[in-house]
Amino acid sequence: KAGVTQTPRYLIKTRGQQVTLSCSPISGHRSVSWYQQTPGQGLQFLFEYFSETQRNKGNFPGRFSGRQFSNSRSEMNVSTLELGDSALYLCASSLEGQGVSGAFFGQGTRLTVV
Amino acid sequence: KQEVTQIPAALSVPEGENLVLNCSFTDSAIYNLQWFRQDPGKGLTSLLLIQSSQREQTSGRLNASLDKSSGRSTLYIAASQPGDSATYLCAATGANSKLTFGKGITLSVRP
Numbered sequence: 454k455a456g457v458t459q460t461p462r463y464l465i466k467t468r469g470q471q472v473t474l475s476c477s478p479i480s481g482h483r484s485v486s487w488y489q490q491t492p493g494q495g496l497q498f499l500f501e502y503f504s505e506t507q508r509n510k511g512n513f514p515g516r517f518s519g520r521q522f523s524n525s526r527s528e529m530n531v532s533t534l535e536l537g538d539s540a541l542y543l544c545a546s547s548l549e550g551q552g553v554s555g556a557f558f559g560q561g562t563r564l565t566v567v
Numbered sequence: 568k569q570e571v572t573q574i575p576a577a578l579s580v581p582e583g584e585n586l587v588l589n590c591s592f593t594d595s596a597i598y599n600l601q602w603f604r605q606d607p608g609k610g611l612t613s614l615l616l617i618q619s620s621q622r623e624q625t626s627g628r629l630n631a632s633l634d635k636s637s638g639r640s641t642l643y644i645a646a647s648q649p650g651d652s653a654t655y656l657c658a659a660t661g662a663n664s665k666l667t668f669g670k671g672i673t674l675s676v677r678p
Contacts, residue, residue, distance in 0.1 A: 457610075459610075484664075486665075486666070488666075495668055495669075495670045495671070496656070496658075496666075496668040498665050498666065498667075501664065501665070508664070509663050509664060509665050511665075541608075543610055543611065545611075545666070550664040554616075555599060555601050555613060555616040555660075556601065556613070556658075556660075556666060557613055558603070558610045558611040558612070558613070559610050560609055560610040561609070561610045563608070
């Protein structure tokens with residue numbers, strides 16, 4: 454059974470650009486959550502999608518957005534990149550929601566903004 | 568608002584030692600608590616999941632316990648090995664299905 458796949462693994466972008474990250478969950482999982490990890494703040498919740506609908510949202514500016522497709526794959530977009538957006542972005546896949554069956558993470562996308 | 572604390576931030580032990588990693592949380596209304604392992608620059612690997620109705624879970628040399636009333640969980644690692652060196656994070660899942668993570672404990676097991 455394939456795990457959670459995130460692409461790309463590494464990205465370097467310039468301030469002001471936008472970026473799109475992709476996450477393919479474990480087959481059959483309908484929930485995808487996104488997290489930002491930085492050395493100073495640790496892991497912070499961005500948003501969760503379940504059956505193509507955003508179910509929960511963290512405290513991030515509107516520059517961070519996401520969507521989920523009918524096959525449960527999810528994308529996260531960050532517009533007008535800032536240096537502070539440099540981080541490891543992780544997505545987590547869950548069967549019905551993290552509260553029921555726990556979360557399984559991908560390897561992450563390392564975003565560097567220069 | 569849920570807060571999860573892991574102390575100490577770093578731990579160094581000799582190989583073979585049994586050790587306990589602690590995790591505390593402020594809101595006992597959780598659905599479950601998970602322990603993860605993270606190697607440098609990598610994603611999180613789920614180690615153990617304890618549902619709120621359970622007291623402990625075991626997998627190999629790992630045993631995790633949960634005490635909701637006191638807001639604490641512990642991860643016990645038996646006979647530690649250098650390959651256990653990593654950062655260990657705990658996360659509590661709240662009523663909104665959101666995981667709240669601790670900052671993690673970086674474990675170093677010396678040969």
